[in-house]
Amino acid sequence: MNRFLLVILFLFFALGAFAMGQKAVVNLDEYLLSNTKSGYTNVMVEDMVFSWKLQGQDIFVKIFAPLEGWLAIGFDPAEKMKGADYIIGIISNGAPMINEHYGDNPYGHKSIVLLGGKDLTGNKEGLENKDGTMIGFSIPQDPQDNFHKKLLPGSTHKVILAYGADKNMKARHAKRYIIEIKL
Ligand code: HEM
Structure with a gap:
Protein backbone atom coordinates (compact mmCIF):
# COMPACT_ATOMS: atom_id res chain seq x y z
CA MET A 1 0.00 0.00 0.00
CA ASN A 2 1.54 3.29 -0.92
CA ARG A 3 1.89 6.23 1.47
CA PHE A 4 -0.79 8.32 -0.28
CA LEU A 5 -3.38 5.58 0.24
CA LEU A 6 -2.39 5.27 3.91
CA VAL A 7 -2.89 9.01 4.45
CA ILE A 8 -6.31 8.88 2.80
CA LEU A 9 -7.33 5.90 4.95
CA PHE A 10 -6.11 7.65 8.11
CA LEU A 11 -8.08 10.80 7.26
CA PHE A 12 -11.18 8.75 6.50
CA PHE A 13 -11.12 6.96 9.89
CA ALA A 14 -10.10 10.09 11.82
CA LEU A 15 -13.00 12.08 10.34
CA GLY A 16 -15.41 9.20 11.01
CA ALA A 17 -14.34 8.98 14.66
CA PHE A 18 -14.67 12.76 15.02
CA ALA A 19 -18.16 12.73 13.51
CA MET A 20 -19.28 9.90 15.80
CA GLY A 21 -18.04 11.81 18.85
CA GLN A 22 -20.11 14.87 17.92
CA LYS A 23 -23.70 15.27 19.02
CA ALA A 24 -26.18 16.78 16.59
CA VAL A 25 -26.04 20.52 16.98
CA VAL A 26 -29.01 22.80 17.46
CA ASN A 27 -28.07 25.68 15.25
CA LEU A 28 -30.36 28.41 16.55
CA ASP A 29 -30.94 30.01 13.14
CA GLU A 30 -31.78 26.63 11.60
CA TYR A 31 -34.04 25.81 14.55
CA LEU A 32 -35.95 29.09 14.20
CA LEU A 33 -36.23 28.66 10.44
CA SER A 34 -37.48 25.09 10.66
CA ASN A 35 -40.08 26.18 13.25
CA THR A 36 -41.23 28.98 10.95
CA LYS A 37 -41.43 26.56 8.01
CA SER A 38 -43.66 24.26 10.04
CA GLY A 39 -46.01 27.09 11.01
CA TYR A 40 -44.69 28.14 14.42
CA THR A 41 -44.30 31.72 15.57
CA ASN A 42 -40.97 32.12 17.38
CA VAL A 43 -40.62 34.49 20.32
CA MET A 44 -37.06 35.10 21.55
CA VAL A 45 -37.07 35.67 25.29
CA GLU A 46 -33.48 36.59 26.18
CA ASP A 47 -31.69 33.21 25.91
CA MET A 48 -34.88 31.14 25.64
CA VAL A 49 -37.12 30.57 22.63
CA PHE A 50 -40.88 30.09 22.90
CA SER A 51 -42.54 28.88 19.70
CA TRP A 52 -46.23 28.20 19.18
CA LYS A 53 -48.80 27.38 16.53
CA LEU A 54 -52.54 26.89 16.66
CA GLN A 55 -53.57 23.75 14.84
CA GLY A 56 -56.99 22.14 14.87
CA GLN A 57 -58.27 22.09 18.44
CA ASP A 58 -54.77 22.30 19.94
CA ILE A 59 -51.92 24.69 20.51
CA PHE A 60 -48.49 23.23 19.75
CA VAL A 61 -45.66 24.67 21.83
CA LYS A 62 -41.89 24.30 21.74
CA ILE A 63 -39.46 25.82 24.20
CA PHE A 64 -35.69 25.95 24.02
CA ALA A 65 -33.14 26.87 26.69
CA PRO A 66 -29.35 26.93 26.40
CA LEU A 67 -28.56 24.18 28.89
CA GLU A 68 -28.90 20.48 29.58
CA GLY A 69 -31.40 20.75 32.41
CA TRP A 70 -35.07 21.32 33.15
CA LEU A 71 -37.07 23.92 31.28
CA ALA A 72 -40.66 25.02 31.62
CA MET A 81 -46.19 31.69 40.13
CA LYS A 82 -49.57 30.80 41.62
CA GLY A 83 -52.44 29.80 39.36
CA ALA A 84 -50.33 29.13 36.27
CA ASP A 85 -50.66 26.03 34.15
CA TYR A 86 -47.08 24.68 33.85
CA ILE A 87 -45.54 22.31 31.39
CA ILE A 88 -42.13 21.24 32.60
CA GLY A 89 -39.66 18.79 31.16
CA ILE A 90 -36.22 17.30 30.85
CA ILE A 91 -34.60 14.87 28.46
CA SER A 92 -33.95 11.68 30.35
CA ASN A 93 -31.80 9.01 28.67
CA GLY A 94 -32.53 10.63 25.32
CA ALA A 95 -36.31 10.69 25.76
CA PRO A 96 -38.51 13.65 26.67
CA MET A 97 -40.09 13.52 30.13
CA ILE A 98 -42.76 16.21 30.03
CA ASN A 99 -45.47 16.76 32.63
CA GLU A 100 -48.12 19.26 33.46
CA HIS A 101 -48.14 21.06 36.79
CA LYS A 118 -55.73 15.75 34.25
CA ASP A 119 -52.48 16.06 32.30
CA LEU A 120 -53.68 17.11 28.84
CA THR A 121 -50.28 17.32 27.11
CA GLY A 122 -49.82 15.28 23.93
CA ASN A 123 -47.46 15.06 20.94
CA LYS A 124 -44.46 15.22 23.27
CA GLU A 125 -41.05 15.64 21.72
CA GLY A 126 -37.63 16.72 22.87
CA LEU A 127 -33.99 17.06 22.05
CA GLU A 128 -30.89 17.79 24.05
CA ASN A 129 -27.30 18.39 23.10
CA LYS A 130 -24.37 20.54 24.07
CA ASP A 131 -26.15 23.66 22.78
CA GLY A 132 -29.27 23.24 24.84
CA THR A 133 -32.59 21.51 25.31
CA MET A 134 -35.86 21.70 23.43
CA ILE A 135 -39.18 20.27 24.56
CA GLY A 136 -42.38 20.32 22.55
CA PHE A 137 -45.97 19.34 23.26
CA SER A 138 -49.58 20.13 22.44
CA ILE A 139 -52.48 21.04 24.72
CA PRO A 140 -56.12 21.73 23.86
CA GLN A 141 -57.02 25.35 23.12
CA ASP A 142 -60.35 25.10 24.89
CA PRO A 143 -60.07 22.78 27.90
CA GLN A 144 -63.02 22.45 30.23
CA ASP A 145 -61.58 22.41 33.75
CA ASN A 146 -60.29 24.79 36.41
CA PHE A 147 -56.60 23.98 35.98
CA HIS A 148 -56.16 24.80 32.31
CA LYS A 149 -56.27 28.08 30.43
CA LYS A 150 -58.27 28.84 27.35
CA LEU A 151 -55.63 29.50 24.73
CA LEU A 152 -57.94 30.60 21.94
CA PRO A 153 -56.99 32.45 18.74
CA GLY A 154 -56.71 36.21 19.31
CA SER A 155 -56.53 35.92 23.12
CA THR A 156 -53.72 37.51 25.13
CA HIS A 157 -51.78 35.73 27.85
CA LYS A 158 -49.13 36.24 30.45
CA VAL A 159 -46.52 33.57 29.76
CA ILE A 160 -43.71 32.69 32.15
CA LEU A 161 -40.63 30.75 31.14
CA HIS A 173 -34.75 28.31 38.35
CA ALA A 174 -31.43 29.69 37.23
CA LYS A 175 -33.37 32.08 34.97
CA ARG A 176 -37.03 33.04 34.73
CA TYR A 177 -38.86 35.40 32.41
CA ILE A 178 -42.29 36.99 32.08
CA ILE A 179 -43.79 38.00 28.73
CA GLU A 180 -47.18 38.74 27.23
CA ILE A 181 -48.35 37.28 23.96
CA LYS A 182 -51.32 37.45 21.68
CA LEU A 183 -52.24 34.17 20.02
C1 HEM B 1 -39.30 23.92 42.03
C2 HEM B 1 -39.55 24.84 41.18
C3 HEM B 1 -39.57 26.31 41.51
C4 HEM B 1 -39.27 26.98 42.65
C5 HEM B 1 -38.80 26.41 43.98
C6 HEM B 1 -39.46 28.39 42.40
C7 HEM B 1 -39.26 29.39 43.32
C8 HEM B 1 -39.42 30.73 43.07
C9 HEM B 1 -39.12 31.80 43.99
C10 HEM B 1 -38.56 31.60 45.41
C11 HEM B 1 -39.39 32.97 43.38
C12 HEM B 1 -39.19 34.38 43.94
C13 HEM B 1 -37.79 34.85 43.64
C14 HEM B 1 -37.62 35.26 42.20
O1 HEM B 1 -38.34 36.19 41.75
O2 HEM B 1 -36.80 34.65 41.51
C15 HEM B 1 -39.91 32.65 42.06
C16 HEM B 1 -40.33 33.57 41.15
C17 HEM B 1 -40.70 33.29 39.86
N1 HEM B 1 -40.76 32.04 39.28
FE1 HEM B 1 -40.37 30.30 40.19
N2 HEM B 1 -39.87 28.55 41.10
C18 HEM B 1 -39.95 27.30 40.53
C19 HEM B 1 -40.35 26.99 39.24
C20 HEM B 1 -40.74 27.92 38.30
C21 HEM B 1 -41.17 27.62 36.96
C22 HEM B 1 -41.29 26.21 36.40
C23 HEM B 1 -41.44 28.81 36.34
C24 HEM B 1 -41.91 29.11 34.95
C25 HEM B 1 -42.20 28.26 34.02
C26 HEM B 1 -41.18 29.86 37.30
C27 HEM B 1 -41.35 31.19 37.06
C28 HEM B 1 -41.17 32.19 37.99
C29 HEM B 1 -41.40 33.59 37.71
C30 HEM B 1 -41.86 34.18 36.37
C31 HEM B 1 -41.12 34.27 38.89
C32 HEM B 1 -41.29 35.75 39.13
C33 HEM B 1 -42.73 36.00 39.56
C34 HEM B 1 -43.04 37.45 39.77
O3 HEM B 1 -42.24 38.16 40.38
O4 HEM B 1 -44.12 37.88 39.31
N3 HEM B 1 -40.79 29.28 38.48
N4 HEM B 1 -39.90 31.28 41.91
Whole structure:
Protein backbone atom coordinates (compact mmCIF):
# COMPACT_ATOMS: atom_id res chain seq x y z
CA MET A 1 0.00 0.00 0.00
CA ASN A 2 1.54 3.29 -0.92
CA ARG A 3 1.89 6.23 1.47
CA PHE A 4 -0.79 8.32 -0.28
CA LEU A 5 -3.38 5.58 0.24
CA LEU A 6 -2.39 5.27 3.91
CA VAL A 7 -2.89 9.01 4.45
CA ILE A 8 -6.31 8.88 2.80
CA LEU A 9 -7.33 5.90 4.95
CA PHE A 10 -6.11 7.65 8.11
CA LEU A 11 -8.08 10.80 7.26
CA PHE A 12 -11.18 8.75 6.50
CA PHE A 13 -11.12 6.96 9.89
CA ALA A 14 -10.10 10.09 11.82
CA LEU A 15 -13.00 12.08 10.34
CA GLY A 16 -15.41 9.20 11.01
CA ALA A 17 -14.34 8.98 14.66
CA PHE A 18 -14.67 12.76 15.02
CA ALA A 19 -18.16 12.73 13.51
CA MET A 20 -19.28 9.90 15.80
CA GLY A 21 -18.04 11.81 18.85
CA GLN A 22 -20.11 14.87 17.92
CA LYS A 23 -23.70 15.27 19.02
CA ALA A 24 -26.18 16.78 16.59
CA VAL A 25 -26.04 20.52 16.98
CA VAL A 26 -29.01 22.80 17.46
CA ASN A 27 -28.07 25.68 15.25
CA LEU A 28 -30.36 28.41 16.55
CA ASP A 29 -30.94 30.01 13.14
CA GLU A 30 -31.78 26.63 11.60
CA TYR A 31 -34.04 25.81 14.55
CA LEU A 32 -35.95 29.09 14.20
CA LEU A 33 -36.23 28.66 10.44
CA SER A 34 -37.48 25.09 10.66
CA ASN A 35 -40.08 26.18 13.25
CA THR A 36 -41.23 28.98 10.95
CA LYS A 37 -41.43 26.56 8.01
CA SER A 38 -43.66 24.26 10.04
CA GLY A 39 -46.01 27.09 11.01
CA TYR A 40 -44.69 28.14 14.42
CA THR A 41 -44.30 31.72 15.57
CA ASN A 42 -40.97 32.12 17.38
CA VAL A 43 -40.62 34.49 20.32
CA MET A 44 -37.06 35.10 21.55
CA VAL A 45 -37.07 35.67 25.29
CA GLU A 46 -33.48 36.59 26.18
CA ASP A 47 -31.69 33.21 25.91
CA MET A 48 -34.88 31.14 25.64
CA VAL A 49 -37.12 30.57 22.63
CA PHE A 50 -40.88 30.09 22.90
CA SER A 51 -42.54 28.88 19.70
CA TRP A 52 -46.23 28.20 19.18
CA LYS A 53 -48.80 27.38 16.53
CA LEU A 54 -52.54 26.89 16.66
CA GLN A 55 -53.57 23.75 14.84
CA GLY A 56 -56.99 22.14 14.87
CA GLN A 57 -58.27 22.09 18.44
CA ASP A 58 -54.77 22.30 19.94
CA ILE A 59 -51.92 24.69 20.51
CA PHE A 60 -48.49 23.23 19.75
CA VAL A 61 -45.66 24.67 21.83
CA LYS A 62 -41.89 24.30 21.74
CA ILE A 63 -39.46 25.82 24.20
CA PHE A 64 -35.69 25.95 24.02
CA ALA A 65 -33.14 26.87 26.69
CA PRO A 66 -29.35 26.93 26.40
CA LEU A 67 -28.56 24.18 28.89
CA GLU A 68 -28.90 20.48 29.58
CA GLY A 69 -31.40 20.75 32.41
CA TRP A 70 -35.07 21.32 33.15
CA LEU A 71 -37.07 23.92 31.28
CA ALA A 72 -40.66 25.02 31.62
CA ILE A 73 -43.42 27.29 30.49
CA GLY A 74 -46.35 28.55 32.52
CA PHE A 75 -49.55 30.16 31.26
CA ASP A 76 -51.43 32.91 33.07
CA PRO A 77 -50.24 33.03 36.69
CA ALA A 78 -52.54 34.96 39.00
CA GLU A 79 -50.00 35.91 41.68
CA LYS A 80 -46.25 35.42 41.11
CA MET A 81 -46.19 31.69 40.13
CA LYS A 82 -49.57 30.80 41.62
CA GLY A 83 -52.44 29.80 39.36
CA ALA A 84 -50.33 29.13 36.27
CA ASP A 85 -50.66 26.03 34.15
CA TYR A 86 -47.08 24.68 33.85
CA ILE A 87 -45.54 22.31 31.39
CA ILE A 88 -42.13 21.24 32.60
CA GLY A 89 -39.66 18.79 31.16
CA ILE A 90 -36.22 17.30 30.85
CA ILE A 91 -34.60 14.87 28.46
CA SER A 92 -33.95 11.68 30.35
CA ASN A 93 -31.80 9.01 28.67
CA GLY A 94 -32.53 10.63 25.32
CA ALA A 95 -36.31 10.69 25.76
CA PRO A 96 -38.51 13.65 26.67
CA MET A 97 -40.09 13.52 30.13
CA ILE A 98 -42.76 16.21 30.03
CA ASN A 99 -45.47 16.76 32.63
CA GLU A 100 -48.12 19.26 33.46
CA HIS A 101 -48.14 21.06 36.79
CA TYR A 102 -50.23 23.75 38.43
CA GLY A 103 -49.07 26.68 40.53
CA ASP A 104 -50.47 25.85 43.94
CA ASN A 105 -48.61 28.70 45.67
CA PRO A 106 -46.76 31.91 44.70
CA TYR A 107 -43.37 30.15 44.69
CA GLY A 108 -44.11 26.59 43.67
CA HIS A 109 -46.05 24.14 41.59
CA LYS A 110 -47.26 20.55 41.85
CA SER A 111 -48.23 17.83 39.41
CA ILE A 112 -51.64 18.64 38.02
CA VAL A 113 -52.56 14.98 38.47
CA LEU A 114 -51.61 15.02 42.18
CA LEU A 115 -53.79 18.10 42.58
CA GLY A 116 -56.77 16.22 41.11
CA GLY A 117 -56.56 17.46 37.51
CA LYS A 118 -55.73 15.75 34.25
CA ASP A 119 -52.48 16.06 32.30
CA LEU A 120 -53.68 17.11 28.84
CA THR A 121 -50.28 17.32 27.11
CA GLY A 122 -49.82 15.28 23.93
CA ASN A 123 -47.46 15.06 20.94
CA LYS A 124 -44.46 15.22 23.27
CA GLU A 125 -41.05 15.64 21.72
CA GLY A 126 -37.63 16.72 22.87
CA LEU A 127 -33.99 17.06 22.05
CA GLU A 128 -30.89 17.79 24.05
CA ASN A 129 -27.30 18.39 23.10
CA LYS A 130 -24.37 20.54 24.07
CA ASP A 131 -26.15 23.66 22.78
CA GLY A 132 -29.27 23.24 24.84
CA THR A 133 -32.59 21.51 25.31
CA MET A 134 -35.86 21.70 23.43
CA ILE A 135 -39.18 20.27 24.56
CA GLY A 136 -42.38 20.32 22.55
CA PHE A 137 -45.97 19.34 23.26
CA SER A 138 -49.58 20.13 22.44
CA ILE A 139 -52.48 21.04 24.72
CA PRO A 140 -56.12 21.73 23.86
CA GLN A 141 -57.02 25.35 23.12
CA ASP A 142 -60.35 25.10 24.89
CA PRO A 143 -60.07 22.78 27.90
CA GLN A 144 -63.02 22.45 30.23
CA ASP A 145 -61.58 22.41 33.75
CA ASN A 146 -60.29 24.79 36.41
CA PHE A 147 -56.60 23.98 35.98
CA HIS A 148 -56.16 24.80 32.31
CA LYS A 149 -56.27 28.08 30.43
CA LYS A 150 -58.27 28.84 27.35
CA LEU A 151 -55.63 29.50 24.73
CA LEU A 152 -57.94 30.60 21.94
CA PRO A 153 -56.99 32.45 18.74
CA GLY A 154 -56.71 36.21 19.31
CA SER A 155 -56.53 35.92 23.12
CA THR A 156 -53.72 37.51 25.13
CA HIS A 157 -51.78 35.73 27.85
CA LYS A 158 -49.13 36.24 30.45
CA VAL A 159 -46.52 33.57 29.76
CA ILE A 160 -43.71 32.69 32.15
CA LEU A 161 -40.63 30.75 31.14
CA ALA A 162 -37.86 29.30 33.27
CA TYR A 163 -34.96 26.89 33.28
CA GLY A 164 -32.90 25.28 36.00
CA ALA A 165 -29.18 24.81 36.36
CA ASP A 166 -29.55 21.03 35.96
CA LYS A 167 -32.17 18.27 35.71
CA ASN A 168 -33.34 18.50 39.32
CA MET A 169 -36.87 19.77 38.74
CA LYS A 170 -37.35 20.43 42.46
CA ALA A 171 -34.64 23.06 42.40
CA ARG A 172 -35.49 26.67 41.69
CA HIS A 173 -34.75 28.31 38.35
CA ALA A 174 -31.43 29.69 37.23
CA LYS A 175 -33.37 32.08 34.97
CA ARG A 176 -37.03 33.04 34.73
CA TYR A 177 -38.86 35.40 32.41
CA ILE A 178 -42.29 36.99 32.08
CA ILE A 179 -43.79 38.00 28.73
CA GLU A 180 -47.18 38.74 27.23
CA ILE A 181 -48.35 37.28 23.96
CA LYS A 182 -51.32 37.45 21.68
CA LEU A 183 -52.24 34.17 20.02
C1 HEM B 1 -39.30 23.92 42.03
C2 HEM B 1 -39.55 24.84 41.18
C3 HEM B 1 -39.57 26.31 41.51
C4 HEM B 1 -39.27 26.98 42.65
C5 HEM B 1 -38.80 26.41 43.98
C6 HEM B 1 -39.46 28.39 42.40
C7 HEM B 1 -39.26 29.39 43.32
C8 HEM B 1 -39.42 30.73 43.07
C9 HEM B 1 -39.12 31.80 43.99
C10 HEM B 1 -38.56 31.60 45.41
C11 HEM B 1 -39.39 32.97 43.38
C12 HEM B 1 -39.19 34.38 43.94
C13 HEM B 1 -37.79 34.85 43.64
C14 HEM B 1 -37.62 35.26 42.20
O1 HEM B 1 -38.34 36.19 41.75
O2 HEM B 1 -36.80 34.65 41.51
C15 HEM B 1 -39.91 32.65 42.06
C16 HEM B 1 -40.33 33.57 41.15
C17 HEM B 1 -40.70 33.29 39.86
N1 HEM B 1 -40.76 32.04 39.28
FE1 HEM B 1 -40.37 30.30 40.19
N2 HEM B 1 -39.87 28.55 41.10
C18 HEM B 1 -39.95 27.30 40.53
C19 HEM B 1 -40.35 26.99 39.24
C20 HEM B 1 -40.74 27.92 38.30
C21 HEM B 1 -41.17 27.62 36.96
C22 HEM B 1 -41.29 26.21 36.40
C23 HEM B 1 -41.44 28.81 36.34
C24 HEM B 1 -41.91 29.11 34.95
C25 HEM B 1 -42.20 28.26 34.02
C26 HEM B 1 -41.18 29.86 37.30
C27 HEM B 1 -41.35 31.19 37.06
C28 HEM B 1 -41.17 32.19 37.99
C29 HEM B 1 -41.40 33.59 37.71
C30 HEM B 1 -41.86 34.18 36.37
C31 HEM B 1 -41.12 34.27 38.89
C32 HEM B 1 -41.29 35.75 39.13
C33 HEM B 1 -42.73 36.00 39.56
C34 HEM B 1 -43.04 37.45 39.77
O3 HEM B 1 -42.24 38.16 40.38
O4 HEM B 1 -44.12 37.88 39.31
N3 HEM B 1 -40.79 29.28 38.48
N4 HEM B 1 -39.90 31.28 41.91
